[in-house]
Amino acid sequence: MRHRTFLEFARYRYLKLAVFLAIACALAYGWWRYPLGHYGGTPLGYTLGTIGAVLILWLMWFGIQKRRYRATMNLRGWLSAHVYLGTSLIVVATMHSGFQVGWNVHTLAYVLMLIVITSGFFGVFAYLRFPRLMTENLAEDTLESVSLKIADIDREARRLALGMPDEVNSAVLNSVQGTKIGGGVLAQLRERVANCPTSQAVKVVQAFAAAVKGEDAQRQQSLYALMLRKERLVGRARADVRYKAIMDIWLYFHVPCSLALVAALTAHIIAVFFYH
């Protein structure tokens, strides 16, 4: 049976619900006419505002629910609902605003909402794309098993390099001691690593081939093969780290912005009723 993503959960139950909600809001917006036009203060505006606020709080609840593994509901179902209903919020909130924007806390809440939703879209994209890439990348390996393989290569390469010219030896040593996987935020996200000691060692060992013969040449070949293997392993490990980082980074946007959204929403609601 084909793997079903969270988007297809329960035969698109939440997609249908979200589309229904969005269409209902748009129809209501078109149906009711108000003398001063559409804005948050009309009866429809209040209704849409309430729906929007409740939706936002419910969507936030997903963040809490996600961490509780004794969830009452299938987590995939939650995610499906979170994505679809979150998206429908664009329509609900826009109809609520009546397209009235300004430099104020009200529009701030709206913009924060759009940022949260947009970053969520990226999250959906990441969740759909990267798990497959990660599987393809590491296959049956894990970062742990790759580390073990790299350690083995390091040991063997070091042994082989002992008998080689200093240049080769130190390049191999650099590769052993200086090859980093991941690191800071940017290092984890970046695809290419400049001056990777392993890549440099590969070049040095390759260049050494011209200068050796006989038994030395055989050792050189072995070393070269080892370093190439290591380079590939390091590349896969880095890709794995990168995929994980991309799958994570948007959450550092999504979550704080959603908290800021709740804060702005609170200010918005209080402001509206404070200066009634």
Add this chain to the structure above:
Amino acid sequence: MKTTLTTITRNKKGDATLTVQSVTSETLRIGRGADCKLHLSDPRISLLHAEIVTNVDHTSHIEAHGGTVSVGGEITLNAKISVGQRILLGPFEVIVLPITDDADIALSVELIDPLSDDLESVKSRINAGLASTWLSKRVFSWIAAISVLTVFLAWPVWHALEREKGLVLKTSNATLLKTTATKPLKPLLSADASWDVGPLASAHASFGSDCGACHQHPFKQVQNQACEDCHKKIGWHFALDTPQAKTVHNAVFNDTNCSDCHRDHKGANGLVRGDSKLCTDCHDNLKAKHPQTGVSDVADFSKDHPPFKVSMLLRGTGSTKKPSDSNTAASNVHIERIAQTDKTRYVESSGLKFPHNVHVDPKGVRSPAGRVQMECKNCHEADETGTRFKPTTMGAHCQSCHSLEFEPNASSRQVPHGKIADVIATVREHYALAALGSNLGSNLGPNAVTNVPAPFNAVEYQRGAKEEVTPAAPQRTLAWATSKASQINREIFEVRLCFTCHEISKTKSTADDVARWQITPIVITQHWLPKARFPHTAHATEKCSSCHDVAKSKLSNDIAIPTIENCRECHSGNVATKDKAPGTCETCHGFHTGSPKSGVPPILPGANHPTRMLKVGTAK
């Protein structure tokens, strides 16, 4: 040279095992290379790392070749070595020992900095997962949420509460309006600017971001009082001058607040509702709700609006609904609203004769300067507001053609445009003086008259008639003058001059000229549609004749106020159409028609005196 090498290795506990060997070579080559007698198998050591040479004098020195050599803590290329000295070669420690046999030099060698475990080494250089970096969802969330709450909630609330306590200067909006009229507050500097939902109406723009000017109490809708601070004279939908009006008002508008209809923060022109629904909610079926109303039902200007009713000024007290209106009651006139469709009553009776067709004849109208083509604006001058017109007056608009000369020989002499008695007296005085002058032979120039009866004849008088002037003689002259004046007065009131424009009645029974004629008091409606707004300036692109068809009007009884069909040619109804101007209720009507300022006081005639009448009519 012969070297004794003691190699020290240690187990995990740190216990040392010594291995002693003796090597003979020309020099002691140290390195990773196979040819090195001191073979140090470690990647951190060069193939030929260094070389120890024993000199002729049995001293020794070390030369660095491919690697770093540190002797006694100093990195060196070439250094003498002596017993007890500590030499560091990469991770190896070499100590020069005292010689115990025939060797040239004795050294101990120990790996003091072994390579770390490969797996641990690899793992130590893997830093995966953003959680291991400085990023923190929790910290970011707290910062974001607290920043937003502080700037956009706590600060504005604090500001508002301080103002409520009076710590921040609180001004009434009326005062604020005066003080900020020229200097609007800077919104960006205000704590609650971020709460502003939209631009204020242009009239309120000077409040800037002083929210408290209108929003006087937290969580309370803007109170009427806040509006009435400035809008002191605004009235309700109709005047509350009768118990019935008050009853209806209380029934309909009791719970209505200013802010129910007037929502600010909707842009420069957003404060006044322009839709018809505000009105048609009640007025499309008003008679059913309030059977006693005199107002017709209206649903849509384009489809369902009664014919216009003009507010005509009529003679007599009529059945005026407002006996308290002292102006009209005292002047014996009243205002009545007459539908334009009521053909029998939709007739003006002003007391004037005025054929528009003669005056606007394209061929021109006769004047002292020949035929003149008159335009509407010659008589109908726009008032200061451009809304309506200044009253037309005899002096300013008629007299240049309609001169009040009464004696062809005396073209500079005119009767006053005023009281009948003054007219009659002027004529009498004129002829008395003329007769007297004629008798005395005075040169009265153009005022001279002929055919004055003898004997008081200037010619005879000058010839030397010495006879006494008898009383009979001046009496004859006066009688002539009086008779002449009577004849002219009759012409003035019955044939020409006054009679040209005025309706004049005559009492035959009296011999007194002054009491004989009565000029019908002028009753001119100046404001025909006071319940609607019609700024003439806003319609300046149209010709007068598009709406006021006077070219064929022969009588002043004709009324040239356009009908609703005329307006509908250009104005739409509740639903805006592309090819027409708006035609909602608000386009013409206001809501606050009960305001003292709304409407215009009726035009009232004074006594029989047109000029005064017109002054009353334009009373501000």
